[in-house]
Amino acid sequence: MVFPLICKSACCSLIVRLKFLLYELSCIVVGYREGFILKPLIGITSNTSKDDSIGIITRQGTRKQDWHLLADDYIKSVEKAGGAPLIIPVLEEKTSIEKILGTIDGIIFSGGLDLSPIVYGEAPLPGMGLIDPDRDKHELKLGKKVLYEMDIPVLGICRGMQLINVAAGGTLFQDIKMYRESSFNHSLLDVAPKDYLAHEICISPESKLHKIFYEDKLMVNSFNHQAVKTVGRGFIVTMEANDGLIEGIEIPGERFIVAVQWHPEMLIDSHDFPLDLFREFVNHAINR
Secondary structure (H helix, E strand, C coil): CHHHHHHHHHHHHHHHHHHHHHHHHHHHHHHHHHCCCCCCEEEEECEEECCCHHHHHHCCCCCCCCEEECCHHHHHHHHHCCCEEEEECCCCCHHHHHHHHCCCCEEEECCCCECCHHHHCCCCCCCCCCECHHHHHHHHHHHHHHHHCCCCCEEEECHHHHHHHHHCCCEEECCHHHHCCCCCCCECCCCCCCCCCCEEEEECCCCHHHHHHCCCEEEECCECCCEEEECCCCCEEEEEECCCCEEEEECCCCCCEEEECCCHHHCCCCCCHHHHHHHHHHHHHHHC
């Protein structure tokens, strides 16, 4: 009879599929125990450069080539914190952006050039530095998408803090020295090592950042000539320098949306505390 044969065949197929599913489950359990499978995928935004000398000097390219760039500090920080880093290039195609966002478990907006003041409704003023309009356009799309349409954890660093603040409707000081005379020198880019602890910051009690560091005050590095002026919608200030300049912002609630003006990724090789920020961020990516 045909019917019993079909049933027998279907049962065999179902048994094979169940065995395969059990095997996959066992792999996941082993991977969780050994710590090599369930790493969250962390996207990190990158810089661009049209300077073809990058490829010529390093002998990795030739003339008239553009480049995507990201400091290794970001990669190492994510890996040390238990994540799997993925560099996000500056993209034009909406479908490419959506594919990447549908894959990652968390996103870091990295440092880089100045944001064009046009994107927060101001004309360029004296003191503004180099800008990358293509990167601005790309990352503002990313920022608005992840802030308001997704639930993945978000970490902003330096320009990254300024970017998500602007994506939320905030504004920036185009140059701290020229437009905030009460501030000390925050831009030690050409005069200090990356891990030099340049100034003190105060951390708001009950904030996410306070719960991460368990400190009221920290010493941090400093390489910014721009800073947050007005805070974007939903954000609160949770870190300030002694001169009152904003050094950290976050959105209250269960979701991890945190940003800092200093560079924790540059400090992980010489100091213990910055890695705590990346660990907390990665833990949220695992448990979301």
